[in-house]
Amino acid sequence: MSRPFLLGLTGSIGMGKSTTAAMFAAAGVPVWDADAAVHRLYAPGGAAVAPMRGLYPDAVINGEISRDALKTWIGRDQTALKQIETIIHPLVARDRADFIARNADHDIVVLDIPLLFETGAAGGMDAVVVVTAPADIQRARVLERGTMTEAQFETILAKQLPDVEKRARADYIIQTTSLEAAQDAVNGVLKSIRGKIHA
Template sequence: MTARSFLLGLTGSIGMGKSTTAMFFQEAGVPVWDADAAVHRLYGPGGAAVAAIAALCPEAIRDDAVDRDVLKRWIASDPCALSRIEAAVHPLVAQDRAAFVARHSDAPLVVLDIPLLFETGATGGMDAVLVVSAPPEVQRARVLARPGMTAAQFETIHARQMPDTEKRARADYVIETQSLEQTRAEVQALVQKLGATHA
């Protein structure tokens, strides 16, 4: 049987510390695929999603790249826009993820950082799921400290995401991100556990 990487899905609601946790995995030498970064690449100049978006909304293409502000206005004005964009882009994102996993097939552990992992039903290809979490008041304070973020924007984003309690219940592993030291230590312990178990 051919050995393959153990695929760990990493997710968590806005402000829960997912980006920091992903960084700690990278520090530990674990390859990390970032869904948001993949979309940026696909939407960038010459990206694989440019032609697909051009077919749906030609005015969203500027300098051979996707203008996300134009897309946002289209989504706001057309209730069907988001589902059409997702239908075109999700397969390209899945291809990008598969290519990343294939490139790192010799790694005992690969982390797949997917913000809407549960919401988009992407858990099927994972061996396990890690949810990062923090108390509601910590989450809110972190998000409102971001430049340009308002309480109304936070509530809108928060309402679209699966409740933290449900994510925790569905997770194989949960890391509380209250301090950097503790988060780093828990990541290192999980890397050792999964790397040793699935080497």
């Protein structure tokens, strides 16, 4: 195999995706995190800072891209999001490709992408695993964090593909009702994939 098996990891907000990603990492599988890649691109010296300054100078504050400034711009200008994505998406794709190349000696690489289906990235995966939990547990987890209101939670949910649709399109489903259940499922996914690629 010339490249690792690409396992896309996704799940709606509050479903336990970060915890599950950490379980794959603990099992020795390299995990690329799309959100972390964007943070790197936005940080001082990040690859997105110079092109964003050229596009919208107000977005760069103290040498880094301000998410608040971008939100303000998006709220004011209907074309802003498309312009931002034109800069960010290719840089994220390059970051991901570099990660895969750096980990070419591994049999499996996990790509943690929150909007895997929504952005069409699922098409580039060898398999997709969806992390899920019952809706009441999901809501309780998000609101317990104290970082957003119920209205903000509903807004985010509305932008994400419904959990039932994600599960219907998944190759593997990991229930995160307990840490034990999630860990067993992670082990099962790895065993299943390795059984196929090393057959």
